[in-house]
Amino acid sequence: MAEDIGTSPDEVQFRFREDEIVDHGTVTVDACCDQTNATAVRIEPGDDARLLLPFLDRLALVEINFPAFNDGRGYSAARILREAGYTGELRAVGDVGVDQLSHMRRCGFDSFAPDKRLDEEDAARAFATWANVYQRAADARRTIADKRHEA
Amino acid sequence: MYKYDLYDQAMVDARVAEFRDQARRRLEGKLTEDQFKPLRLMNGLYLQLHAYMLRVAIPYGTLDSRQLEMLADIAERYDRGYGHFTTRQNIQYNWIRLEDAADILADLAKVEMHAIQTSGNCIRNISSDHFAGAAADEVVDPRPYAELMRQWSSFHPEFTYLPRKFKIAVIASDKDRAAMRLHDIGVRIVKRANDSGGEVGAQFYAGGGMGRTPMIAPLIRDFVPIEHFITYAEACLRVYNRYGRRDNKYKARIKILVHELGAAEYTRQVEEEFAHLLSVGVEPPREELARIAAHFADPAFIDGPKTVDRSDPDFALWVDRNTHRHKHDAYVSAVISLKPAGGIPGDATAEQMRVVARLAKQYSFDELRVMHTQNLLLPHVRIADLHAVWSALDAAGLAAPNMDTIEDIIACPGLDYCSLANARSIPLAQRISERFAETGRTEVVGELKLKISGCINACGHHHAGHIGILGVDKKGVENYQLSLGGSEAEDVSLAKITGPGFDEDGVIAAVEKVTDVYLASRAEGERFLDTYRRIGMEPFKEALYG
Numbered sequence: 101m102a103e104d105i106g107t108s109p110d111e112v113q114f115r116f117r118e119d120e121i122v123d124h125g126t127v128t129v130d131a132c133c134d135q136t137n138a139t140a141v142r143i144e145p146g147d148d149a150r151l152l153l154p155f156l157d158r159l160a161l162v163e164i165n166f167p168a169f170n171d172g173r174g175y176s177a178a179r180i181l182r183e184a185g186y187t188g189e190l191r192a193v194g195d196v197g198v199d200q201l202s203h204m205r206r207c208g209f210d211s212f213a214p215d216k217r218l219d220e221e222d223a224a225r226a227f228a229t230w231a232n233v234y235q236r237a238a239d240a241r242r243t244i245a246d247k248r249h250e251a
Numbered sequence: 252m253y254k255y256d257l258y259d260q261a262m263v264d265a266r267v268a269e270f271r272d273q274a275r276r277r278l279e280g281k282l283t284e285d286q287f288k289p290l291r292l293m294n295g296l297y298l299q300l301h302a303y304m305l306r307v308a309i310p311y312g313t314l315d316s317r318q319l320e321m322l323a324d325i326a327e328r329y330d331r332g333y334g335h336f337t338t339r340q341n342i343q344y345n346w347i348r349l350e351d352a353a354d355i356l357a358d359l360a361k362v363e364m365h366a367i368q369t370s371g372n373c374i375r376n377i378s379s380d381h382f383a384g385a386a387a388d389e390v391v392d393p394r395p396y397a398e399l400m401r402q403w404s405s406f407h408p409e410f411t412y413l414p415r416k417f418k419i420a421v422i423a424s425d426k427d428r429a430a431m432r433l434h435d436i437g438v439r440i441v442k443r444a445n446d447s448g449g450e451v452g453a454q455f456y457a458g459g460g461m462g463r464t465p466m467i468a469p470l471i472r473d474f475v476p477i478e479h480f481i482t483y484a485e486a487c488l489r490v491y492n493r494y495g496r497r498d499n500k501y502k503a504r505i506k507i508l509v510h511e512l513g514a515a516e517y518t519r520q521v522e523e524e525f526a527h528l529l530s531v532g533v534e535p536p537r538e539e540l541a542r543i544a545a546h547f548a549d550p551a552f553i554d555g556p557k558t559v560d561r562s563d564p565d566f567a568l569w570v571d572r573n574t575h576r577h578k579h580d581a582y583v584s585a586v587i588s589l590k591p592a593g594g595i596p597g598d599a600t601a602e603q604m605r606v607v608a609r610l611a612k613q614y615s616f617d618e619l620r621v622m623h624t625q626n627l628l629l630p631h632v633r634i635a636d637l638h639a640v641w642s643a644l645d646a647a648g649l650a651a652p653n654m655d656t657i658e659d660i661i662a663c664p665g666l667d668y669c670s671l672a673n674a675r676s677i678p679l680a681q682r683i684s685e686r687f688a689e690t691g692r693t694e695v696v697g698e699l700k701l702k703i704s705g706c707i708n709a710c711g712h713h714h715a716g717h718i719g720i721l722g723v724d725k726k727g728v729e730n731y732q733l734s735l736g737g738s739e740a741e742d743v744s745l746a747k748i749t750g751p752g753f754d755e756d757g758v759i760a761a762v763e764k765v766t767d768v769y770l771a772s773r774a775e776g777e778r779f780l781d782t783y784r785r786i787g788m789e790p791f792k793e794a795l796y797g
């Protein structure tokens with residue numbers, strides 16, 4: 101069994117899911133591809149999220165690590181997983197700040213375990229930043245253009 | 252031109268509120284400067300040598316008189332009474348206080364303007380042909396496509412922390428007046444023949460740029476059907492976001508990725524991602540482009556005289572130099588030079604902005620443009636009104652007849668403002684334009700694009716100058732490297748260094764010598780650049796160092 105490299109449920113500060121939080125061992129992408137029974141995996145910025153596509157059915161938790169908030173590769177990784185139909189928990193971990201929350205939410209993250217706990221009020225305001233959005237993304241929100249052209 | 256609806260306005264208002272909140276958290280110590288920096292940068296706020304600098308977006312360089320008047324008010328209220336127009340069709344204020352920044356953004360929002368994504372590692376303001384909607388040679392007006400991209404790229408959730416900044420230009424003519432192939436992505440809107448009289452699509456070029464490693468963007472797709480335009484752009488950006496280098500900020504631009512992978516491999520990856528994204532469905536509904544395009548319908552042009560009275564030679568010279576052929580033959584586009592001999596390239600006072608705003612309202616269907624050459628433009632002037640326009644400009648010191656001449660210098664802020672500079676750019680530009688104006692050489696030499704950067708970052712486009720000047724630091728002494736043969740236009744090329752550098756006086760003399768060689772060698776009808784391309788570097792070297 102590979103070493104658990106993930107966050108624990110009590111490190112999760114925000115979660116937008118109803119299901120039971122998983123507390124399984126989290127493994128690296130390499131380990132996940134080699135090992136048929138892992139249900140939780142952590143993606144580092146340099147990992148190719150598409151390597152996980154064959155295993156999405158068995159995964160219940162994907163953590164995407166942001167060692168530095170300004171390394172934006174994790175946003176693409178998140179959308180790629182959602183576009184491939186992944187419906188399990190997608191957790192942003194690491195250097196996650198208030199000002200990243202609204203974009204992360206749009207890219208499909210539904211749980212957040214920031215290194216440093218965030219001010220609840222600031223975070224609530226951040227999650228609500230955009231009443232409307234311009235682009236289609238993983239959250240499937242109707243865009244401004246969609247609304248403009250509604251019959 | 253494009254007008255915000257309630258949605259667009261709400262997005263900008265939300266951004267102002269968000270920035271106010273971020274500034275508050277910074278002041279309360281909840282954000283460190285390191286955390287605040289990328290946030291203020293996404294709102295165009297830089298910290299410079301002496302003060303904060305605010306860069307305001309002018310999407311595809313188009314604005315109306317109300318907006319220019321607000322820019323004038325801001326220059327007076329919060330700066331020192333002037334603003335600086337930039338090579339990416341934006342305006343910068345150099346003397347801003349952090350405490351005022353949110354109020355300025357709120358003022359801008361009142362006239363449908365903002366500073367969103369004018370800096371930071373995100374998709375920057377989209378630039379375009381300054382003659383868009385007016386030029387006789389355009390296939391279509393490129394601005395609706397640029398506006399579609401503006402909306403797509405504003406607050407894009409996936410592309411807010413790219414490896415590096417990302418600049419896009421959109422044009423729609425064989426002529427390139429936007430340095431399109433020196434952008435991270437360059438788009439040319441084209442038409443290809445089909446049964447119903449022509450199908451519109453987009454050519455994509457990727458991986459151009461200036462900076463320390465200048466590159467000309469290769470063509471990666473010669474026709475993207477317009478109904479997949481945004482999807483293709485998204486694919487280009489996703490491949491870059493995932494694989495652009497993040498280990499070294501000097502190698503982080505897309506040009507390095509395209510160069511290291513090779514254009515063919517980058518293209519292959521984009522095509523794969525494109526095919527995938529088509530199945531996901533990220534394209535805005537088709538009607539959106541039509542809705543935007545309706546905002547850019549031609550104004551009600553009327554017939555009129557097609558020639559001017561040339562009896563005043565000053566006026567006649569200005570007409571010859573500073574007007575451009577319009578798609579309606581009773582109109583021209585009139586360039587308002589912000590390059591008076593001895594002046595600071597691109598600077599305009601609040602008073603001058605108000606004069607230009609008034610002229611736009613009276614004579615150009617309330618429309619104005621900012622040119623990448625750091626000038627302003629009245630896109631639709633009746634030939635019958637030209638004399639009145641010229642007289643008003645002349646009275647305001649705005650009628651220098653020098654478009655595309657050696658006085659029409661592009662210069663970066665350089666050591667007068669910029670913390671990265673090795674050398675001064677502005678005083679050098681001032682001295683060169685003064686010198687050529689005094690000796691009467693400007694007209695003799697004709698088209699000659701001179702571009703000056705104060706350091707290797709190349710904000711002054713020196714790589715693309717017919718003559719380029721680069722400030723380098725030589726043991727603490729300002730030193731200037733001269734290069735020849737660049738072009739940012741459809742005949743794009745990168746300039747080559749002549750040899751050892753010069754001090755300030757020396758480089759001015761060198762520019763004169765180089766023009767001597769040109770005048771002595773030019774064949775009938777040749778521009779400086781043409782002569783250089785025909786005779787090569789040697790004769791110039793000989794004159795400079797021989």
Ligand code: HEM
Binds near residue numbers: 299434460662669670
């Ligand atoms: C005064 C503050 C400024 C600073 C600190 C600054 C900084 C930089 C830096 C670091 C680069 C190189 C980026 C890279 O190669 O990745 C760059 C490029 C550039 N900047 Fe500036 N800049 C400033 C002002 C301006 C102004 C006023 C303009 C417009 C007139 C401008 C236009 C450009 C352009 C066109 C490039 C080249 C883009 C490319 O590399 O493809 N910059 N700037």
Ligand code: SF4
Binds near residue numbers: 664665669708
């Ligand atoms: S070229 Fe260098 S000196 Fe000039 S503005 Fe850019 S960073 Fe500053």
